[in-house]
Amino acid sequence: MKLSEAKKNSSVIIDQVLESDVTLKLFEFGFLPGAEMTVVNKAPFNGPIYVSIDGSLISLRKAEAETVIIK
Amino acid sequence: METKATSVHKVALLGNPNLGKTTLFNALCGLRQKTGNYPGVTVDKKKGKFKHEGESFELIDLPGINSLFAKSQDEELVVDYLLNTPKAELPEKLIVMASAINLKRTLYLFDQIRDLDIPVVLVVNLIDVADKQGIAIDVEKLEEEFSVNVVKISAKKSKGLQDLKDLLLQDITVTSREPHYIQEYELSKVNAQKGDLSTYSAFVKMTNGSLGDLSSAEQKKWNTNESILRYKFLSRIIEKSVSQDKSKATDFTTRADKILVHPIFGYMIFAAIMLLIFQAIFWLASYPMDWIDNGFAALSEFSTASLPSGYFSDLISEGIIPGIGGVVIFVPQIAILFFLFSILEESGYMQRIVYLMDRFMQKFGMSGKSVVPMISGLACAIPAIMAARTIENNKERLITILITPLLTCSARIPVYVVIIALVVPDDAMLGIFNAQGLALMAMYFLGVVLSLISALVFKWILKTEFKSSLIIDMPTYLMPDFKNVLLSVWNNSKAFVWNAGKIILATSIILFVLATNGGDKFNNAEQIVVSEYSHLNEEEQDLMVSSIQIENSYLGSIGKAIEPSIAPLGYDWKIGISLITSLAAREVFVGTMSTIYSINSEEEMTIRDRLKTQKRSDGSAVFSFATSISLLLFYAFALQCLSTVAVTYKETKSIKWTSIQFAYMTALAYFSALIAYQILS
Numbered sequence: 001m002k003l004s005e006a007k008k009n010s011s012v013i014i015d016q017v018l019e020s021d022v023t024l025k026l027f028e029f030g031f032l033p034g035a036e037m038t039v040v041n042k043a044p045f046n047g048p049i050y051v052s053i054d055g056s057l058i059s060l061r062k063a064e065a066e067t068v069i070i071k
Numbered sequence: 072m073e074t075k076a077t078s079v080h081k082v083a084l085l086g087n088p089n090l091g092k093t094t095l096f097n098a099l100c101g102l103r104q105k106t107g108n109y110p111g112v113t114v115d116k117k118k119g120k121f122k123h124e125g126e127s128f129e130l131i132d133l134p135g136i137n138s139l140f141a142k143s144q145d146e147e148l149v150v151d152y153l154l155n156t157p158k159a160e161l162p163e164k165l166i167v168m169a170s171a172i173n174l175k176r177t178l179y180l181f182d183q184i185r186d187l188d189i190p191v192v193l194v195v196n197l198i199d200v201a202d203k204q205g206i207a208i209d210v211e212k213l214e215e216e217f218s219v220n221v222v223k224i225s226a227k228k229s230k231g232l233q234d235l236k237d238l239l240l241q242d243i244t245v246t247s248r249e250p251h252y253i254q255e256y257e258l259s260k261v262n263a264q265k266g267d268l269s270t271y272s273a274f275v276k277m278t279n280g281s282l283g284d285l286s287s288a289e290q291k292k293w294n295t296n297e298s299i300l301r302y303k304f305l306s307r308i309i310e311k312s313v314s315q316d317k318s319k320a321t322d323f324t325t326r327a328d329k330i331l332v333h334p335i336f337g338y339m340i341f342a343a344i345m346l347l348i349f350q351a352i353f354w355l356a357s358y359p360m361d362w363i364d365n366g367f368a369a370l371s372e373f374s375t376a377s378l379p380s381g382y383f384s385d386l387i388s389e390g391i392i393p394g395i396g397g398v399v400i401f402v403p404q405i406a407i408l409f410f411l412f413s414i415l416e417e418s419g420y421m422q423r424i425v426y427l428m429d430r431f432m433q434k435f436g437m438s439g440k441s442v443v444p445m446i447s448g449l450a451c452a453i454p455a456i457m458a459a460r461t462i463e464n465n466k467e468r469l470i471t472i473l474i475t476p477l478l479t480c481s482a483r484i485p486v487y488v489v490i491i492a493l494v495v496p497d498d499a500m501l502g503i504f505n506a507q508g509l510a511l512m513a514m515y516f517l518g519v520v521l522s523l524i525s526a527l528v529f530k531w532i533l534k535t536e537f538k539s540s541l542i543i544d545m546p547t548y549l550m551p552d553f554k555n556v557l558l559s560v561w562n563n564s565k566a567f568v569w570n571a572g573k574i575i576l577a578t579s580i581i582l583f584v585l586a587t588n589g590g591d592k593f594n595n596a597e598q599i600v601v602s603e604y605s606h607l608n609e610e611e612q613d614l615m616v617s618s619i620q621i622e623n624s625y626l627g628s629i630g631k632a633i634e635p636s637i638a639p640l641g642y643d644w645k646i647g648i649s650l651i652t653s654l655a656a657r658e659v660f661v662g663t664m665s666t667i668y669s670i671n672s673e674e675e676m677t678i679r680d681r682l683k684t685q686k687r688s689d690g691s692a693v694f695s696f697a698t699s700i701s702l703l704l705f706y707a708f709a710l711q712c713l714s715t716v717a718v719t720y721k722e723t724k725s726i727k728w729t730s731i732q733f734a735y736m737t738a739l740a741y742f743s744a745l746i747a748y749q750i751l752s
Contacts, residue, residue: 022540024291027298028138029542030176040325044334047430048439050545052325056176057545059426064540 003039004049004065011038012070020067030054031068079120079127081161082239085149085184086168087177088135089419089546091196095168095226096132097558099236104562116152123236131162134460139183139275140294144460144468150279153187154272164243165191166235171201171208171223172547175302175309182301185217186250186271190243192220194235199225200549205319212312219245227552250274251304252297324419324547332423341427344420348411349512352484354505356403363403364679367396386583393665394579398572398658401485406564408450408481413559417551421446422543429541435523436530438462438541441471445522448478449515450563452715456722464539470529472722473732476715477522477708479515481567482658486706487514489661492679493694517707525735570656578652578659579666585626586667592623626667640705640741641698641748643687650705657711697751701744709740 006012014035017026030053037053050059086092096104100119117132133152134145141147167184169177174195181193195208213221220238224231250258250270258270264283265273274297276282278290285293330336371392378384415421421443429439440462448455455475462468479487491510499506592599596619600612607615621627622644629651630644637647645667653660668681685693710716710733720729 021538022542024140024294024298025142025540025542027295027302028140028179029544030302032299032302041328041332043332043426043430045430048426048541050328050332050426052322054175056173057324057547058542059545060542061429061540063538064542 001070002066003051003068003070004062006039006049006070008039008042011036013037015069015071018067018069020064022064022067026060026064026068029058029060030056079129080163080239081129081131082164082166083131083133083152083162084166084168085133085180086135087137087170087180087544089422089544090135090168090170090177091226091549091552092132092135092168094552094555095166095194095196095224096130097552097555098226098229098232099128100130102558102561116148121236124240126240128239136180138180138298140278140297143463148460150275153184153189154275161189163190164239165189166194166239167191168194168196171195171197171206172204174208174313175305178305178308179298179301181217182305183252183271185219185245186248186252186269188245188247188269188271190245192222192235192238192243193217194231195221195223196226197549198223199228199230200547203319204321205316207314207316209312209314213308216308216312218248219243227549252300253293254296257293257296324545327548328423328545331420332426337423337427341424344415346512348408349515350504350508351407351411352404352508352511354508356407359403360400363396363400367392367399370396382587385587386580390579390583390666391576394582394662395572395576396665398485398568398662401481401488401658402564402568404484404488405450405481405567406560409560409563410556412447412450413556414551415446417549417555419546419548422545425541425543426545433539435526436467436470436533437526438464438467438471438539440541440543441467444471444475445478445519448475448480451480451482452476452478452712453718456715456718459722466530466533467539469533469723469728470526472719473529473728473735474522474525476710476712476719476732476736477518477525479518479707480712482656482712483514483706484511485658485661486653487511487703489664489679489682490694490699490703490706493682494696494699514703514707521708521739525739574656574659579662582626582648582652582663582666585629586621586624589620589624589627593620596620596623621667639748640744641695641701641752643693645685645693646698646702653711654713656713657706660706695752697748700751701748704747705740705744707740708736708743710736 001012003012003014014031014033014037016033017023017031035054037051039049040052040057041050042048043050043059046062048059048061049065050057052058084092084096096117096119099121101121103121104117104119116134119130119132121128121130133149136146136149138146139150139153141150165184167181169181181191184191193213195210195213198208201208208223210221210223220241220243222231222235222238224235226232247269252271253261253274257274260283261270261273261277264277268276273282274293277285278293278297280287280290331340371388374384374388374392378387415424424442424446425439427439428442432439432441441459443461444455444458447458452475455478456472459468459471459475462471488507488511491507491514495507495510497507501509596616599619600607600615604612604615622631626648627644630648633647633651634642634644637650642650645664648667649660649663652663664682668685682694683692687693716729716733719732720726723729
């Protein structure tokens with residue numbers, strides 16, 4: 001499943017991050033395979049997704065969340 | 072032994088954004104800081120000074136960045152500073168800040184900087200907040216693992232600052248570490264290229280393309296490998312040095328965000344905060360503004376009465392005092408604006424606005440990050456345009472730069488306030504709201520709407536090759552630091568008064584000289600009146616002399632010359648003079664108006680009253696409804712600010728875009744004012 005499809009308040013683990021222009025940036029923000037996270041909020045009208053990952057609060061656009069595969 | 076007593080120790084401060092770097096900077100340097108000569112957030116290098124044990128230090132505050140692999144202009148600035156500054160000019164030491172409540176991620180940047188082999192001290196900030204959340208950090212362990220000095224501090228509570236300053240006195244040497252961010256075969260390639268650079272400097276230069284010939288696919292691979300390896304390394308360190316008592320852990324921030332970024336309440340709260348800001352600017356500021364207005368009128372009267380009469384005392388009481396008064400009166404509003412802004416920044420709420428608005432801004436070819444420049448554009452376009460550096464996508468950044476000057480900056484407040492007061496009565500209320508406050512808000516709203524429409528047009532015209540992205544931190548909510556807030560108010564009000572003051576003092580003197588000298592008709596005004604208007608009584612004759620003089624002064628001639636082109640907008644030659652003088656800076660308008668209208672007038676009045684009494688030759692008021700609206704529109708859209716033109720050029724490095732910005736705004740101003748006047752009059 002993609003992170004963009006995760007429900008609000010659900011806890012998930014990153015399986016892999018698909019190759020894209022933002023892979024490095026996602027890695028630098030801690031989106032690494034194996035990292036646990038909770039979906040805190042989703043902005044309306046397909047806006048950004050707000051997650052809590054490894055003690056950090058981070059938000060990213062839906063397009064970026066689509067490259068993060070979760071389990 | 073070397074003596075250091077006379078030299079200044081240069082120290083640079085680095086870290087992720089929103090960790091409290093500015094708080095530490097302010098705690099160390101206090102008022103001894105050199106701020107930019109424009110109001111607003113600092114996005115360039117900022118310098119300050121402090122002393123410890125008789126030694127002098129110079130502290131350089133660099134913009135907050137996430138990684139040494141630069142993706143935006145502000146990150147490039149820092150990387151360039153660290154890698155390309157000649158050795159002799161590099162700071163003696165670096166202070167890198169990490170956050171105690173989010174240690175792993177904030178150590179990532181430190182881990183990179185550590186490998187540059189520049190003497191470095193690690194400060195772990197927010198230690199007081201971490202204590203409350205039951206997070207314990209083993210400093211000795213961190214020191215051992217990184218082989219650097221580590222200090223725990225709370226910048227806000229000034230805890231640990233002595234230890235930090237003591238460390239800065241010591242000689243610090245760093246030894247290079249075994250590279251843990253790179254794979255074997257990569258390392259051999261780096262070693263072949265590096266020359267006398269440190270291994271990691273060479274690595275960064277190779278991956279950003281300024282050294283060697285790695286393909287972009289290789290660059291990307293090296294970088295992604297680096298981040299995986301570094302996080303592995305950091306996870307191991309964090310496991311050994313950080314422990315958390317889970318029973319004390321609070322998730323205040325995520326709980327607060329249940330409401331603050333709620334799909335409905337979140338937007339309502341945002342709108343309410345904006346409304347509150349505008350009401351405060353108008354209503355709360357009106358009291359000190361009245362005192363200042365009356366104070367300057369009294370000062371003018373006093374100087375007229377006490378100075379010996381003559382040309383120079385006229386210059387002071389009719390030229391300089393009203394001119395300066397025209398600026399000082401807006402200090403309360405500007406102070407309130409910056410007070411509220413820095414609270415938004417400091418508390419962490421600003422990033423929530425980015426989150427809430429991103430989807431909306433994308434429709435206009437911009438990013439949620441454009442909201443920060445746009446909101447700071449409500450204070451001043453100059454730092455706002457510079458703040459657009461954080462936007463990674465070039466098209467989004469260019470659009471943000473082009474439209475930001477349409478937002479109502481603080482220099483427009485003086486003009487708006489004076490003109491609104493002519494149209495809307497003082498005590499009018501609409502429900503519980505002050506009507507003038509609402510009118511001002513409408514002007515802000517107009518700026519926002521026009522900026523979005525312009526953005527839409529630019530989005531349609533401009534092409535882009537790169538996909539844009541948004542990945543941002545949502546900082547933990549923190550109580551704003553009172554000292555930071557007050558310093559921001561002080562620095563920004565000072566910058567406003569000083570900059571506007573300089574221009575206004577000069578223009579008031581030039582205006583006064585031009586208005587009190589003229590050709591034959593000016594010099595012979597009294598004879599003309601005596602011979603042609605002998606039927607008038609003495610008082611009327613005096614008035615007639617004054618009006619003939621101002622009309623035929625050099626200043627009057629200039630105004631008359633441009634009158635034909637501005638008459639369709641409903642302006643007379645006196646307003647024309649103000650338009651010319653405020654080309655360099657809008658706030659000069661009010662000063663000019665008050666200087667022009669007080670010359671040759673006997674009574675001391677406040678600026679507003681003076682403008683209200685102005686009549687055209689047919690007896691109707693100069694500042695009629697149609698003229699006032701037309702002026703408001705003109706000032707809302709015209710790019711009357713040389714500093715903005717200069718900063719746009721500096722940031723875009725393009726004469727084309729700088730000219731396009733000036734041209735589209737001027738056209739918008741002229742034609743909207745023209746249409747409004749023609750319809751309303």
